[in-house]
Amino acid sequence: MLQDRYSLAFRLYPYRRSPDQDAPLPVRHPVVVMGGGPIGVATALDLGLQGIPVVVLDDHEGIGMGSRAICFAKRSLEIADRYGCAEPMLAKGVVWNLGKVFHQDRKVYEFNLLPEAGHRFPAFINLQQPYFEKFIVDRVRAVQEQGAPIELRGKNRVDAVTVKDDHVVLEIMTPDGPYRLEADWLIGCDGAGSPLRGMLGLGFEGRVFRDSFLIADIRMTADFPTERWFWFEPSHGSGASTLLHRQPDDTWRVDFQIGWDVDRKEEMKEENIRRRLDAFLGPERPYEIVWSSIYTFQCRRMQKFRNGRVIFAGDAAHQVSPFGARGANSGLQDVDNLGWKLGLVIRGVAPERLLDSYDEERIHGADENILNSTRATDFITPKSTISHVFRNAVLDLAEHYAFARPMVNSGRLSVPCTYDTMSLNGPDALPGGPARSRVGSPCPDAPVGEGFLLRRLGTGFAILTIDAEAPDLIDEDGIVARRVAVSADADPSGALAARYLGSAGSAVYLIRPDQHVAARWDRYDETALRAALRRACARD
Amino acid sequence: MTALNTAPNIADVDDFYAALIGAHEGLSDAESARLNARLVLILANHIGDRRVLDQAIAAAARPGAGQ
Ligand SMILES: Cc1cc2nc3c(=O)[nH]c(=O)nc-3n(C[C@H](O)[C@H](O)[C@H](O)COP(=O)(O)OP(=O)(O)OC[C@H]3O[C@@H](n4cnc5c(N)ncnc54)[C@H](O)[C@@H]3O)c2cc1C
Numbered sequence: 377m378l379q380d381r382y383s384l385a386f387r388l389y390p391y392r393r394s395p396d397q398d399a400p401l402p403v404r405h406p407v408v409v410m411g412g413g414p415i416g417v418a419t420a421l422d423l424g425l426q427g428i429p430v431v432v433l434d435d436h437e438g439i440g441m442g443s444r445a446i447c448f449a450k451r452s453l454e455i456a457d458r459y460g461c462a463e464p465m466l467a468k469g470v471v472w473n474l475g476k477v478f479h480q481d482r483k484v485y486e487f488n489l490l491p492e493a494g495h496r497f498p499a500f501i502n503l504q505q506p507y508f509e510k511f512i513v514d515r516v517r518a519v520q521e522q523g524a525p526i527e528l529r530g531k532n533r534v535d536a537v538t539v540k541d542d543h544v545v546l547e548i549m550t551p552d553g554p555y556r557l558e559a560d561w562l563i564g565c566d567g568a569g570s571p572l573r574g575m576l577g578l579g580f581e582g583r584v585f586r587d588s589f590l591i592a593d594i595r596m597t598a599d600f601p602t603e604r605w606f607w608f609e610p611s612h613g614s615g616a617s618t619l620l621h622r623q624p625d626d627t628w629r630v631d632f633q634i635g636w637d638v639d640r641k642e643e644m645k646e647e648n649i650r651r652r653l654d655a656f657l658g659p660e661r662p663y664e665i666v667w668s669s670i671y672t673f674q675c676r677r678m679q680k681f682r683n684g685r686v687i688f689a690g691d692a693a694h695q696v697s698p699f700g701a702r703g704a705n706s707g708l709q710d711v712d713n714l715g716w717k718l719g720l721v722i723r724g725v726a727p728e729r730l731l732d733s734y735d736e737e738r739i740h741g742a743d744e745n746i747l748n749s750t751r752a753t754d755f756i757t758p759k760s761t762i763s764h765v766f767r768n769a770v771l772d773l774a775e776h777y778a779f780a781r782p783m784v785n786s787g788r789l790s791v792p793c794t795y796d797t798m799s800l801n802g803p804d805a806l807p808g809g810p811a812r813s814r815v816g817s818p819c820p821d822a823p824v825g826e827g828f829l830l831r832r833l834g835t836g837f838a839i840l841t842i843d844a845e846a847p848d849l850i851d852e853d854g855i856v857a858r859r860v861a862v863s864a865d866a867d868p869s870g871a872l873a874a875r876y877l878g879s880a881g882s883a884v885y886l887i888r889p890d891q892h893v894a895a896r897w898d899r900y901d902e903t904a905l906r907a908a909l910r911r912a913c914a915r916d
Numbered sequence: 917m918t919a920l921n922t923a924p925n926i927a928d929v930d931d932f933y934a935a936l937i938g939a940h941e942g943l944s945d946a947e948s949a950r951l952n953a954r955l956v957l958i959l960a961n962h963i964g965d966r967r968v969l970d971q972a973i974a975a976a977a978r979p980g981a982g983q
Contacts (some may be wrong), residue, residue, distance in 0.1 A: 751930050754937065762940045762948040766933075776978065777922040782929050 377529055378551055380436055385506035387438040388513045391531035391809040391908040397555040405431050406722055408546060408559035410534045410572055412436070414445075414509045415690030415707040416565030417528070421459050421516050423713030424526035425835070426723055431557070433548060437530035439513070442667045443504035443593055444619060447701035451792040451818060452708045453497040454830055454891070461515035462497065464507060469501030469772050470622050475604040477784055479771040485781055494871035495821040496828040500789060502623050504593075505704065510725050537562065537575050537686070544685050560640070561718065562686045565707075568674075569851055570692035576683065582676020583750065584635040585697065587616075587757055592668040595627050598661055606786040608756070608771055617756050625668060630656070631698075633757065640670050656662035673748045675753070681710075682735045686855045689714060694742035699752035709792055716889035720913060723853035730914035733800050741793040748788050754793055755785035791817040795892060802886060802895025802908030808879030809896060819891045822872040824862050829872065832860050833891055837909065840885040841901075842876055846900040852909045857886065888912055920971035 389412065396403045407423055409416045412434030423430045448465065456462040461747060476486040491499045516526050535554070536547040544562040548555055564572040573580060605620040612618070619631040632652055634643060649668055657663065678692035681687060690707035714734050720726035758764035773780035793800065795816035804815040812820055822829045829840075837857035841845050843864055850857045863871040877883055884910050886894040895908035910916050926932050940948045960969055 532966075666935055748930070755933070760948075761939065761945050762943070763937050766937060773975075777975065779922050779924045779926075782924045783933055785933070786931070787932060 378435065378533060378549060382436070382440040382442070383452060384436065385441045386510050386513075387529035389509065389528040390436065390437045391551055393528075393550075393552055394527075394529060396510045396557060397550065397552060400510065402545065402558045404543065404554035404558040404560070405429060406559070407431070407561045407563065407718070408433060408544075408557060409563045409565055410546075411564070411690075411692065412528060412530075412705055413565060413567055413690065414505065414512060415711060416563070417512045417516060418455075418459065418708060418711045419563055419565060419689060419715065420526045421461075421512060421519070421524075422711055423489070423719060424516070424519060424524035425459065426715070426719040427525065428719055429525035429527075431527045431529060431559075433529050433532040433534055433546075435531065435533035439506045439509045441506070442669055443506060443627075443629065445505040445508065445704040446502050446623055447500050447705075447790075448503055448508060449500045449701065449705045449790040450495065450497045451790070451794075452705050452823065453501070455708050456512070457496070457831065458712075458835055458891070459512070459515060460684065461511045462518070464511045464514070465503060467499065468499065468507055468511075468624050469503040470602060470624055471498045471501055472602045472604060472622060474601070475606070477771075477774070477786065478605065478610065479768070479775075480609050481607070482775070484771055484775045484784070485700070494823050494867070494869055496830065497821070500701070502621060503746050504623055504625075504627070507624070508704070509867065529646040534566075534572065537572065537684060539576065539684060542685065560685065560722070563718075564686060564688040564692045565690050566692050568695045570688070570689040572686070573678065573688070573692060576686065578678055578683065580676050580678055580695075582674055582695070583745065584674050585718070585753055585757070587736070588634055588636060588638055588640075588670055588672045589698075590615075590632045590634050590643055590649065590652070590668065590670050592630050592632075592635075592653065593623065593627050593666040594630060594653065594663040595625070596657075596661065596663045597626050597668050600628065606787075608767075610656065612652070615652075617786075618656060634670075636672075638670075643670060644668065644685045660792050675750050677739070677742045677746065680735055681738055682731055687714065687718075687731065687734065689738075693738070694746070696745050696749040697753045698749075699756065700745075700749050700790055701787070702749055702790045705790040706741060706745050709741055711732075712873065712890040712905075713738055713741075720855070723854075726913040726915065733798065733914060736800055737795045737800075740795065740798070744793045745790070752787045753784045756787075794818070797843065798886075800912045800914065802911050803904065804896060805904075806878075806880050806883050806896045808877075809883065810875060811884070812880040813876050813893055813896070814868035815893050815895055817893050819885075819887060819893060820875045822875050823867045824872060825866045829862070830891060832862070833887055835859070837894075837912070838885075838887040839905065840876075840883075840887055840901065842872070842883045842885075844882040844884050844899055846884055846905075847902075848906060850902070850909065851913075852906050855909055855913055857909055858906075886912065918965070918967050920968050920975060922975070 409432040538545040607618040611854040615632040617633040621629045689710040894912040
């Protein structure tokens with residue numbers, strides 16, 4: 377009845393009978409999350425930390441085997457840090473800066489990403505997805521101990537939903553048979569294949585790429601540099617591209633692009649995977665295959681992420697090609713965006729239409745990700761003769777001329793999007809203020825004294841004052857903003873001033889709970905701040 | 917302007933690249949070759965400076981590039 381679709385790396389939420397299964401009438405919960413992948417569990421953590429009761433239903437009992445995502449960007453770590461689980465990720469993850477690009481086995485060039493100084497977190501880390509997920513679940517367990525109202529229910533498969541005006545009814549299958557639940561809000565985090573989309577008859581439009589990838593995680597104890605190597609048209613194997621990337625535990629990800637018309641069964645045989653690997657690593661290098669898989673991909677999204685009381689996040693809402701590592705990273709930004717909004721709506725201090733801004737902002741984010749990953753895909757797998765000619769011309773020129781190197785696109789690193797001109801934005805009234813912290817942008821981190829700015833901002837609305845006055849707290853009918861006062865002098869490196877003042881002498885920023893800039897001024901003005909706070913909560 | 921600029925010089929180069937490839941969409945190989953020829957001539961005229969153009973021709977024809 378409940379067959380596992382994949383094997384588990386970590387069995388973290390074994391099935392346990394819930395009292396809800398014995399209730400005479402379906403029990404109503406404020407929030408039910410369908411799907412316990414990274415996005416579903418992070419959603420639960422966000423809401424639980426706000427004190428909002430949330431139940432996660434997953435059809436398995438833990439985290440799936442196989443690493444899938446490996447590249448987690450700075451923004452994801454910053455979000456995880458807000459949830460209190462970034463430290464173990466950072467401790468376990470591998471940091472890399474050096475990359476090499478090859479074309480037909482010739483090294484075309486190498487690059488050093490030279491990370492900008494003055495950030496708590498690196499530009500990205502490599503970490504197997506199961507670890508990433510496990511650290512989030514570990515954090516859920518820790519906050520449950522402290523009373524956070526989060527429940528993870530394993531082997532609870534959602535089989536049907538009925539959407540009402542102000543709630544949703546769920547039919548759930550368990551090893552003990554079916555039961556029903558009601559939810560004021562249902563969050564669909566059930567992955568790219570989203571059964572929930574199907575149940576609601578909602579579409580998932582976009583582009584299918586006629587290509588498949590053979591990925592293998594291999595363990596090698598031999599010395600191998602911590603670099604990202606990307607081959608275009610390598611002579612080894614038959615692929616159109618190959619990527620080699622380091623992960624923790626002496627494990628490397630090898631990604632062979634093997635074309636569309638392949639015999640999956642044949643390709644997945646260990647001897648055939650080894651044949652490719654040997655051709656590429658050289659015959660003398662011993663390795664162990666930890667995991668392998670073949671995947672194809674799409675770039676597509678739902679037309680709307682919010683459908684009344686049902687809200688989609690993560691892969692269920694949008695799917696991108698893996699180039700640029702935007703899947704899990706963008707899903708985390710969904711959570712970051714949705715969590716505080718849903719929290720305010722459930723607590724009754726913001727109107728329901730605040731949730732429409734989740735649609736507006738995250739669809740903008742999804743489109744940006746789809747555009748970027750589509751372009752990378754088109755560069756890696758040119759779709760026409762002329763496109764192929766141009767691509768190879770870029771690679772030829774890149775060997776000798778610096779101008780062609782930025783044109784080489786083997787995936788643009790995931791960076792968070794800026795919500796320019798969106799409806800929650802307030803005034804941008806800081807003459808001389810830097811563009812990177814303009815209204816709508818995610819706050820860049822900066823050193824402050826012994827620590828870092830983002831940690832200081834906390835998890836609610838913040839009034840960040842830099843060498844400016846403001847009251848310690850503003851309460852606008854239940855929406856609270858707390859002052860975080862810093863001085864440009866607190867950062868002798870000058871990064872804080874460069875990122876937040878520009879040529880201004882002082883600044884007051886209103887910062888949302890997801891650490892995006894809601895408004896900014898050169899000085900405190902109570903009327904303006906209250907208006908911006910209302911606007912950021914869709915009260916006006 | 918006398919030296920060919922080979923440093924990166926195009927803002928949002930991904931967007932430019934997509935527009936360039938997009939201009940060829942739906943064209944046959946022969947049509948694409950003609951489009952490219954026209955494009956080179958238009959850009960060459962815009963540059964105008966013979967010394968720069970000669971350096972550009974030499975750079976494009978550099979041995980080793982484009983097998
Ligand atoms: C090869 C590969 C490489 C990738 N690399 C990267 C990378 O480097 N960086 C990056 O950011 N992203 C990467 N991604 C994408 C990343 O893996 C996904 O974006 C991420 O897993 C999405 O998380 P999710 O929680 O939305 O969905 P999922 O992880 O798919 O989780 C969905 C969950 O819902 C459960 N579920 C499904 N149906 C039901 C049901 N009926 N009832 C209850 N539960 C249900 C599933 O069992 C599962 O646990 C990669 C993906 C692939 C395939």
